[in-house]
Amino acid sequence: MVTKIVLTEDEMPRQWYNIQADLPSPLDPPLGPDGKPIGPEMLAPVFPMNLIEQEVSSRRWIDIPEPILEKLAIWRPSPLYRAHAFEKLLGCPVKIYYKNEGVSPAGSHKPNTAVPQAYYNKVFGIKRLTTETGAGQWGSALSMAGAMFGLEIKVYMVRISFDQKPFRKLMMQVWGANCIASPSAETSFGRSVLEKTPDTPGSLGIAISEAIEDAVQREDTRYSLGSVLNHVMLHQSIIGLEAKKQMEKAGDYPDVIIGCAGGGSNFAGIAFPFVLDKINGKEIDIVPVEPAACPTMTRGPYAYDHGDTAGMTPLLPMHTLGHEFVPAPIHAGGLRYHGMAPLVSKLVQEKLLRPVSLHQNECYKAALDWARTEGFISAPETSHALAAVVVEAQKAKEEGKEKTILFNWSGHGLMDLTGYDNFLSGRLEDVDFTDDQLKEGLKAIKGLPKPTGA
């Protein structure tokens, strides 16, 4: 009985897969404040040119530089598992495989892009990176990568998380990063918010605005984003490329692929290399899972919208609930985002993906069953993928079909145990998204241009 399929370092992929090469039709371009497509040079104050090139590239395969491979090798290739004990508990006719991205030093898939981003900034001559973080997974990952490549890292952490999760801040400090609460007095935007609302808990939107303002003001500084953008999806493709090799070693191929999706990067990571097979005719059910409280893909339209709340970023074509929408405070902080990666959104539009939404209580229920069978304690975000696995397994039973399910176990929940406490004590609430919320949210995108096919 094989539990774990490992790859040696020699078997680690040497190229990332860029799905932009294989889209049925190309992605609509980002638009500037004037509604016109923006060129790469307009992003230059924010990102280094080598990453901008990846952002707009349509080359199918992009080489992974050796110094990046060396750092990735600390936790990659990540193991692929067969979840025997969980299968037994479910008693459904399914084989369940999962990719364990919790083995990275930061505990999630985030370092897969933090390391390349730090490297490309470093070789471009950048000395310092700014970023925002909500729950803290991304801020931790970039802090680690910054330490590895000798870059100064400044993290603007949403104040409420900063106060509630002192250990996340400590992790970043261990890696030498400077993590401060946002809104802060260190940017003019932060000061303006503090002046109006001194007691604000902060928001991801505010933190992004501060991080960008900080970055564009210093020649030696750039900004770094942990999801949504094309180059982030590219870097995460290593997950699915490894999984393909490992499934082959297992002598199996997935009927269903599942990943949770907030900005879309861990889902894209496991799914995109298989989406290529689907485009080429394979029959696979590919399922991104979002929270019912923030149902970007299942309720939000495909539209042009800003990536941040303040509307400082270019307009991107994506499924969105409106950039001013503030999702309910569910525990899966990484899934509380109003938009969805343009590449994931495009594939939803093309009907290559079948998004679903779930409530947090059923996610924690699945995560508890998982911990007590497979051992690992899942991040609140990851629990959404788990609950979708349960749904698919039960569906297979009802249909009387044998199925092979592959999902991305995107990270461990050791830094986020409070949600389990609330679940175990029955204090966890399910939140539904309302028609009124949708109506209110979409006001923010009224009058903006529409992408092709919207």
Added chain:
Amino acid sequence: MVTKIVLTEDEMPRQWYNIQADLPSPLDPPLGPDGKPIGPEMLAPVFPMNLIEQEVSSRRWIDIPEPILEKLAIWRPSPLYRAHAFEKLLGCPVKIYYKNEGVSPAGSHKPNTAVPQAYYNKVFGIKRLTTETGAGQWGSALSMAGAMFGLEIKVYMVRISFDQKPFRKLMMQVWGANCIASPSAETSFGRSVLEKTPDTPGSLGIAISEAIEDAVQREDTRYSLGSVLNHVMLHQSIIGLEAKKQMEKAGDYPDVIIGCAGGGSNFAGIAFPFVLDKINGKEIDIVPVEPAACPTMTRGPYAYDHGDTAGMTPLLPMHTLGHEFVPAPIHAGGLRYHGMAPLVSKLVQEKLLRPVSLHQNECYKAALDWARTEGFISAPETSHALAAVVVEAQKAKEEGKEKTILFNWSGHGLMDLTGYDNFLSGRLEDVDFTDDQLKEGLKAIKGLPKPTGA
């Protein structure tokens, strides 16, 4: 440049190594209250007979049952790493290899024995296990193993840790265990302590007494210990057995082997299979590392002593500071134990090991350098091994010798970041062990029998 040497599941050892078969002279037996050797049957109310058999066995190789292998396969074989970036930082003529035991669901080496202990109790017909935990690593590991084999787990957690580390308790609850603060009102010993000292912070000694009292009163219940005992060392030998195979794949062999040692189990795990080579003539420097605040091997005599503070356990032959000694509250809670495993103590006596002691500031310094080069954040206990690696590397440089160092990275520190906070802010104090402490501590063993060679 190879960073990580992995083994497939097929290459996982199928037998544990029992060093009792190869000791230069046999271990002195445990003694009862009357000072006479006790037989296995006297331990039967506390441990199941199949584990007692392992405890006293002198068979060199003991088969690992298939159901245990299946669970161990969730994180084993654990990867062996070469610490390239840390080597570069040190600039010494050393190759540094480390075994990563932080990949287990509980984050340390503890599940290596928690899983077999749960299994053997289960097949012996036991329904419920009690144990104590200090910092929480062991309580977490046994909780996980209990969930996997359907055993009820009751953890008596030292009150001060219970109050200071709510997340550790939560981890155990996620795995379905019942974790309560010790002293508790649920045992007569706990009640007697609470009556005398209602505000006591508790101690490991009190918690052990409560766990044993609970276990011996119920036919369906046994007690489980996470270190010190021979069968625990046996279960941990899988670490070193894997490391041997991996070093062979790397085409290398260690000149120096290092592990931190509190009760001795993670050290024994990496070291014992190599001690066999040393007994057979190989030249290896094998170094257990203890805290300067609790220098059991470097300052304590080899003597008969109790394993717990209350003196409820049999007398064991070991290096000890006296069973009433209360070590200073250093952050490495897992190294705050007055005694040392009889097998490790015996090997120190035989001069097959060279114990050293270190202060916590130099340990955190090494752990910080490690996090910023290798990525992983070390447990406070593990940081002691790291600091010893630094010492050995610098010694190699001074001696102008090239050396290969292998050490056990026993666990991650994500649940124990407070120590890093204190270190980073300069609040961390080094504590020296004094002659007066030794004199005072040894009073507790005055008049007790002496083991052979003491």
